[in-house]
Amino acid sequence: xxxxxxxxxxxxxxxxxxxxxxxxxxxxxxxxxxxxxxxxxxxxxxxxxxxxxxxxxxxxxxxxxxxxxxxxxxxxxxxxxxxxxxxxxxxxxxxxxxxxxxxxxxxxxxxxxxxxxxxxxxxxxxxxxxxxxxxxxxxxxxxxxxxxxxxxxxxxxxxxxxxxxxxxxxxxxxxxxxxxxxxxxxxxxxxxxxxxxxxxxxxxxxxxxxxxxxxxxxxxxxxxxxxxxxxxxxxxxxxxxxxxxxxxxxxxxxxxxxxxxxxxxxxxxxxxxxxxxxxxxxxxxxxxxxxxxxxxxxxxxxxxxxxxxxxxxxxxxxxxxxxxxxxxxxxxxxxxxxxxxxxxxxxxxxxxxxxx
Amino acid sequence: xxxxxxxxxxxxxxxxxxxxxxxxxxxxxxxxxxxxxxxxxxxxxxxxxxxxxxxxxxxxxxxxxxxxxxxxxxxxxxxxxxxxxxxxxxxxxxxxxxxxxxxxxxxxxxxxxxxxxxxxxxxxxxxxxxxxxxxxxxxxxxxxxxxxxxxxxxxxxxxxxxxxxxxxxxxxxxxxxxxxxxxxxxxxxxxxxxxxxxxxxxxxxxxxxxxxxxxxxxxxxxxxxxxxxxxxxxxxxxxxxxxxxxxxxxxxxxxxxxxxxxxxxxxxxxxxxxxxxxxxxxxxxxxxxxxxxxxxxxxxxxxxxxxxxxxxxxxxxxxxxxxxxxxxxxxxxxxxxxxxxxxxxxxxxxxxxxxx
Numbered sequence: 001x002x003x004x005x006x007x008x009x010x011x012x013x014x015x016x017x018x019x020x021x022x023x024x025x026x027x028x029x030x031x032x033x034x035x036x037x038x039x040x041x042x043x044x045x046x047x048x049x050x051x052x053x054x055x056x057x058x059x060x061x062x063x064x065x066x067x068x069x070x071x072x073x074x075x076x077x078x079x080x081x082x083x084x085x086x087x088x089x090x091x092x093x094x095x096x097x098x099x100x101x102x103x104x105x106x107x108x109x110x111x112x113x114x115x116x117x118x119x120x121x122x123x124x125x126x127x128x129x130x131x132x133x134x135x136x137x138x139x140x141x142x143x144x145x146x147x148x149x150x151x152x153x154x155x156x157x158x159x160x161x162x163x164x165x166x167x168x169x170x171x172x173x174x175x176x177x178x179x180x181x182x183x184x185x186x187x188x189x190x191x192x193x194x195x196x197x198x199x200x201x202x203x204x205x206x207x208x209x210x211x212x213x214x215x216x217x218x219x220x221x222x223x224x225x226x227x228x229x230x231x232x233x234x235x236x237x238x239x240x241x242x243x244x245x246x247x248x249x250x251x252x253x254x255x256x257x258x259x260x261x262x263x264x265x266x267x268x269x270x271x272x273x274x275x276x277x278x279x280x281x282x283x284x285x286x287x288x289x290x291x292x293x294x295x296x297x298x299x300x301x302x303x304x305x306x307x308x309x310x311x312x313x314x315x316x317x318x319x320x321x322x323x324x325x326x327x328x329x330x331x332x333x334x335x336x337x338x339x340x341x342x343x344x345x346x347x348x349x350x351x352x353x354x355x356x
Numbered sequence: 357x358x359x360x361x362x363x364x365x366x367x368x369x370x371x372x373x374x375x376x377x378x379x380x381x382x383x384x385x386x387x388x389x390x391x392x393x394x395x396x397x398x399x400x401x402x403x404x405x406x407x408x409x410x411x412x413x414x415x416x417x418x419x420x421x422x423x424x425x426x427x428x429x430x431x432x433x434x435x436x437x438x439x440x441x442x443x444x445x446x447x448x449x450x451x452x453x454x455x456x457x458x459x460x461x462x463x464x465x466x467x468x469x470x471x472x473x474x475x476x477x478x479x480x481x482x483x484x485x486x487x488x489x490x491x492x493x494x495x496x497x498x499x500x501x502x503x504x505x506x507x508x509x510x511x512x513x514x515x516x517x518x519x520x521x522x523x524x525x526x527x528x529x530x531x532x533x534x535x536x537x538x539x540x541x542x543x544x545x546x547x548x549x550x551x552x553x554x555x556x557x558x559x560x561x562x563x564x565x566x567x568x569x570x571x572x573x574x575x576x577x578x579x580x581x582x583x584x585x586x587x588x589x590x591x592x593x594x595x596x597x598x599x600x601x602x603x604x605x606x607x608x609x610x611x612x613x614x615x616x617x618x619x620x621x622x623x624x625x626x627x628x629x630x631x632x633x634x635x636x637x638x639x640x641x642x643x644x645x646x647x648x649x650x651x652x653x654x655x656x657x658x659x660x661x662x663x664x665x666x667x668x669x670x671x672x673x674x675x676x677x678x679x680x681x682x683x684x685x686x687x688x689x690x691x692x693x694x695x696x697x698x699x700x701x702x703x704x705x706x707x708x709x710x711x712x
Contacts, residue, residue: 050628154523
């Protein structure tokens with residue numbers, strides 16, 4: 001609750017919220033321009049321009065039109081210490097100082113982002129709906145579209161169409177599809193590389209539902225696979241599954257990341273990024289699960305668990321689940337199987353590695 | 357040239373560029389993380405992480421890996437006054453001060469954005485390619501997809517697919533499609549409103565090519581049109597075309613905006629936004645063409661000319677061209693006709709208003 005923060009920081013009378021996701025979190029307003037002024041007694045005032053006036057008046061907030069009179073009519077009335085977000089640009093802060101000439105702005109770090117870590121049922125439902133959609137469309141999509149000769153870019157474009165389902169879902173980020181040796185680059189941009197029999201395929205994708213994000217990575221094989229790929233897949237899968245079990249309220253983010261590295265044993269040097277991140281209104285939000293992070297996991301946080309193994313010039317594998325933290329066993333929101341599936345040219349599917 | 361700025365601001369030894377578009381402008385590097393350090397003697401150093409190392413080494417810049425040693429190995433060597441951009445967030449500036457502990461950062465406003473106003477031939481070519489693509493695909497698209505009962509959202513989703521052409525082009529912004537009374541809101545978000553015979557249709561869309569944007573708005577009718585709509589369309593078209601002719605090197609942005617309002621005469625109060633904006637690596641960039649702006653247009657700037665007339669509860673019309681400023685007659689980059697076209701249910705097209 002922001003009221004708790006105000007109580008602990010009694011020198012502040014207001015919090016001026018400017019980040020789109022943070023405004024939405026408190027008001028359900030999502031727009032390209034606006035501020036939400038929250039006073040210490042909990043009163044919320046949405047400030048936006050005429051384009052959004054109709055929308056703004058339907059929300060459970062007071063509304064102030066931002067127009068030429070704004071500073072004289074309202075801005076000058078804010079005379080005390082006002083918290084603002086560190087995500088403001090230097091230029092925006094300069095403008096705010098003009099619009100609120102008597103306010104004393106003090107940037108704060110991650111106050112609202114910290115509140116946003118723990119999700120309520122509505123938020124969890126939205127994330128789950130976004131992930132369920134991916135779980136439902138991915139396998140039928142692959143059966144139809146995995147054909148020799150298709151480029152990464154073309155397959156990715158078609159996937160993004162299917163993920164959006166005529167605009168009913170958004171994309172939580174531009175999805176990643178990498179074939180063969182390209183999968184060894186964790187943030188590969190899909191290009192002209194064509195699919196060949198014997199290729200492994202990495203797909204990292206997600207959608208949004210009511211502005212809440214989902215995120216999942218799975219790996220496939222087109223035709224036959226090398227023994228090395230299967231062996232590394234099995235190692236990574238074992239470590240990833242064991243790590244899932246550690247994602248529980250009270251666990252340390254750093255310890256969970258370290259657990260996975262330990263579970264990978266001699267392969268750990270090929271795991272070249274951090275273990276995961278929170279997911280919600282932003283695709284990357286608090287908490288980070290990494291070697292340098294220092295968070296204690298809480299019930300109803302949603303985080304990714306996404307270790308990877310990358311062998312430059314050969315292949316990369318990343319297995320990523322979306323995980324709801326609970327008091328005991330975590331709930332895995334990404335229900336798409338983690339079996340290693342091989343697709344033949346005619347869309348026939350075979351299980352090469354069966355997940356526990 | 358940034359070197360001119362360094363000469364006039366001799367207290368600075370470096371410019372640390374952080375905005376993606378500004379980094380690209382100087383280096384052709386487009387990534388989600390990186391800085392470009394430019395020294396007063398013109399040396400450019402790209403700083404990014406391991407994900408982009410391969411890309412970075414192919415560019416015409418020095419390259420520094422951002423890793424755990426960065427501050428000790430390089431950051432501390434930057435000891436003088438460093439210009440940075442006002443688009444930096446407060447949080448990012450705090451981080452920069454840690455990574456470059458001996459540098460003295462001073463935020464600057466719109467230095468690089470001002471350089472970017474005037475485009476070279478490559479940039480103009482990219483903008484033109486993005487716009488040509490829209491000009492080529494829009495009419496065939498409408499002939500196939502304008503059917504009674506289609507929703508704005510569904511039509512818009514299909515349009516965005518066609519605009520992207522299997523990923524060969526990007527979207528310069530989420531396109532706007534509004535039917536009937538919805539078109540009176542300049543930034544309407546396409547929703548469940550279904551197309552009916554007699555509706556007017558507003559479409560505002562653009563693509564990107566090599567990261568450069570295009571932007572155009574056109575208006576159509578499905579079936580028969582009201583006499584009022586046609587009359588207002590003719591007025592707006594006349595004013596818009598007359599304004600195009602005023603977009604020439606040496607003109608004042610404020611005067612061009614005012615010219616259009618004057619040309620609209622008694623309808624001017626229904627024109628509720630500014631006339632236009634620069635277009636380039638960003639969809640909205642300098643110069644602004646508005647009543648409060650103060651720019652002198654220069655040869656090889658690319659700007660929009662987009663007056664609109666909005667009648668709440670009835671309809672809105674906006675006619676937007678993409679215009680290349682020259683020494684005399686401007687070159688109109690959006691070649692899609694400004695005739696008012698009416699579509700029948702079977703895709704037959706009739707001209708209701710012929711543009712000059």
